[in-house]
Amino acid sequence: MRTIIAGLLGGLAMYVWATIAHLSPLAQIGIHTMPNDRIVVAALQLNLGKTAGVYIYPTPAVGGAMAPAAGAPKTQVAGMLSYDPAAPTALSPRQLGTEFGLEIVESLLMAMIAALAAVGFGRRFGIAILVGLIAGMATNLSYWNWWGFGLDYTLANGFIELMKFVVAGLVIALLLGRKPKPAT
Numbered sequence: 001m002r003t004i005i006a007g008l009l010g011g012l013a014m015y016v017w018a019t020i021a022h023l024s025p026l027a028q029i030g031i032h033t034m035p036n037d038r039i040v041v042a043a044l045q046l047n048l049g050k051t052a053g054v055y056i057y058p059t060p061a062v063g064g065a066m067a068p069a070a071g072a073p074k075t076q077v078a079g080m081l082s083y084d085p086a087a088p089t090a091l092s093p094r095q096l097g098t099e100f101g102l103e104i105v106e107s108l109l110m111a112m113i114a115a116l117a118a119v120g121f122g123r124r125f126g127i128a129i130l131v132g133l134i135a136g137m138a139t140n141l142s143y144w145n146w147w148g149f150g151l152d153y154t155l156a157n158g159f160i161e162l163m164k165f166v167v168a169g170l171v172i173a174l175l176l177g178r179k180p181k182p183a184t
Helices: 001-024 035-046 093-117 121-138 140-147 152-174
Strands: 053-058 078-082
Touching: 001 078, 001 152, 053 152, 078 121, 078 140, 093 121, 093 152, 121 152, 140 152
Parallel strands: none
Antiparallel strands: 053 078
16 A cells, blocks of 8 residues: 555656656757748648648658668758647647546556665665656657657757656655565
8 A cells, every 4th residue: 555655656756756857848859840841731731631640751661661762862851740630729628637646556556666675765866867867768769769859859859858867766765764674
């Protein structure tokens, strides 16, 4: 029961940190607005219509490989686009609730890992930091590598992810307490 309470309170702390971080200038690092976005939006609506999804360009060669065709230039415009023709213009309660739920689950899993370790505060907190590093690297560095996400954006978002686990890990480690004493 203590592990569940630690996970829930860690998740609440994680959500508070993520909310503060996403409302701060930190979340805007590496984000750029698109010049002439009305023209681009009109072209997307014309070409993609109501089909939401993640799109990549240029279209991959046969078999999904991104190898250039013979005689093709060595560089070209490439990217990834998340398209939603019916996206809300502001954060919705559903999005905020979903994010809160995800962070509760992440923190509960972190609490289970920390409880399984059966070690003291310092090591439990260290485990949370390592899990946060993995979380921060897992998606962000791959998107930097494969899709050319800016390094500034990548590092800022990786840091936000890391700090979610640092904050939750601190709460979890404090609530789980010291290493259990062996039974005598």
